[in-house]
Structure formats: C-alpha cells, structure tokens
Amino acid sequence: MSIVLKSLETSKLCINSTLINRSHHFLNGLSPGREKWEFAITMGKVTHTSNISKGALNTLADCVQSVIADSNARVFQGIKRDGIEEGLCYLGLPPTRYNAHGDKIGIANQDEFFVFVNHDREIYHWLWETVSASDLENRFLRRVR
Amino acid sequence: MQTNTAFTDSILSLSHACYSPQRFPLSYLDKKNDCLEILFADDAYNGERIDGRVTIYRSIETRELVGVLIKGLSIWVSRILQHFPGVSIDLQAGKFKFGLFFQLEQFVSTDPHLQLVYKQLYAEAERFSFQLDSNEIFSERTTKDLNSECATN
Numbered sequence: 001m002s003i004v005l006k007s008l009e010t011s012k013l014c015i016n017s018t019l020i021n022r023s024h025h026f027l028n029g030l031s032p033g034r035e036k037w038e039f040a041i042t043m044g045k046v047t048h049t050s051n052i053s054k055g056a057l058n059t060l061a062d063c064v065q066s067v068i069a070d071s072n073a074r075v076f077q078g079i080k081r082d083g084i085e086e087g088l089c090y091l092g093l094p095p096t097r098y099n100a101h102g103d104k105i106g107i108a109n110q111d112e113f114f115v116f117v118n119h120d121r122e123i124y125h126w127l128w129e130t131v132s133a134s135d136l137e138n139r140f141l142r143r144v145r
Numbered sequence: 146m147q148t149n150t151a152f153t154d155s156i157l158s159l160s161h162a163c164y165s166p167q168r169f170p171l172s173y174l175d176k177k178n179d180c181l182e183i184l185f186a187d188d189a190y191n192g193e194r195i196d197g198r199v200t201i202y203r204s205i206e207t208r209e210l211v212g213v214l215i216k217g218l219s220i221w222v223s224r225i226l227q228h229f230p231g232v233s234i235d236l237q238a239g240k241f242k243f244g245l246f247f248q249l250e251q252f253v254s255t256d257p258h259l260q261l262v263y264k265q266l267y268a269e270a271e272r273f274s275f276q277l278d279s280n281e282i283f284s285e286r287t288t289k290d291l292n293s294e295c296a297t298n
Contacts, residue, residue: 048173050159053187100187
C-alpha cells in the first residue's frame, strides 16, 4: 500500500529564536516543499558524536547533510508513538556510508538513512535502517514529500 | 550562520587523534527530546525498532547488539514503574543501575524475541555497570511525581 502525500503543517516548524543564543551548529537543507531551510544541531549531540568514532563524525558531516539537502529524499511528518509527536523525518540514500574508522563501506539493498528533526527544526537523531514500506506507514502520521 | 562547508569543516575538526577502546559505554541523554542513546561499541550499525520507543543498534558486520536508543524516555520509565512500583525506591537514591529497566522489560514481555533482546541489553548494561542519575532523567517530572502516578494507577 502506498503512502498518500499530504500537505505539510509548518506552523511549528521554524527555528526557535532562543536557539540562536544557545550552543548550536547550523546547516542548510531543504524544507519538505524544497525551499531553503536552516537546521540546528546542539553542540552536546555533536560532542557525543565526536566521542563515538571518526566514522560517526563522517556520518554527521556527510550523510546527515546529504539527506536533508536532497530534493529527492522522502519526508514524513508526525511520529506515531503512544500518541503523535511533532517533527519531521527525512529518509534518503546518501552516496556513502562509513565504518568506525571513517572508511567508506557498501550500502546494503533496502538500507536507508533517517534524519529526525524536532518542532524547532533541530536535528536530534540520525541512523541507518533497513526499510519496509509497511513499517513506514505504521511509524509516521503522513508523508509530506 | 554557517555554510555547509564550514559545518563540515567544524564537525570533522572534532575527530580525536586516537579513540580509546575503553571509551564505552557512551551515553547521551537529550532532555529536550526526551531520548537516551547508549553505545556499547563503535561498529557501524543498523537501527532496528523493537517497539514504538526502543530502537536497538546491531553491528552490520557481526549482528551483535552495539547500542540502544530510547525515545520518550520518561514515559518509557514511568510505564515500567507502573508495573513495578517498588523500583521507584531505587530511583530516589540518585544514581541507579539503568540495566534494571531492561531486565524489567524482559520480565513483562510476552514476545520471546523481545525477551531475548532485553536480556541482551540488560547483560550489556551490567557488563559496563552502566548507571544514570535519576535526577537527570526526571528533571521536570520528579520521582515523587512518578510515585504518585504509580499509586494512582
């Protein structure tokens, strides 16, 4: 069953001005409607990532950036848990994947890269997963791109 | 504001000259998004959602469990406390062994696969004696609140 595309409710998806005064990195990407958008990542998350491995840093610097700026990435809104959580999930296929040492490794069929964005347009999580269409339908409220 | 090239440069500049094998477990508690990530190894991994809140990380090379992410941590913990209200006394002490929650999830699960996964998570957390401070998890909703909720339920 294919997921129906619906219009995005963007009223809460803007960078909170208080973020500017906090400790964040900023990077450019595309909105679900493919307009230029700026995204934020906390220094804390970046520091944590830097402590994991060189590959984890490469993944942040390369894969995260690639997917949020990819006009062909799928975008979902609303994460289903006990209720619905606001936010977006970008789902795409970066050109590369990295091992812990930062070396490029192959990407398995059906593996895709998820980037989670909260209602302040803050990127707070990312990872590779094996994707199935039925799973996506169960996980997200709607597909918006 | 940063350009993406500046972002990449600043991120990659954070790479350590040497990564100690003793750096694990690594954990990141994201209070704003109510998430906890725990990593037991640095293998490249795939996420595998085992329920709406818990995603385990499996090494793509060995299929070993190398980490876990819990989204909606405070709700996940309070749900466990509803089943096991006596555990709240351990939380009041401040630092506590987080692996206990995985073990309790194993005990309430009726799915053999989930039982095994939670057993493995418990074993990993215990292997590293992984602890968290309950005050860190429940900064806004105190353990006292959780006790009240448990008593109500």
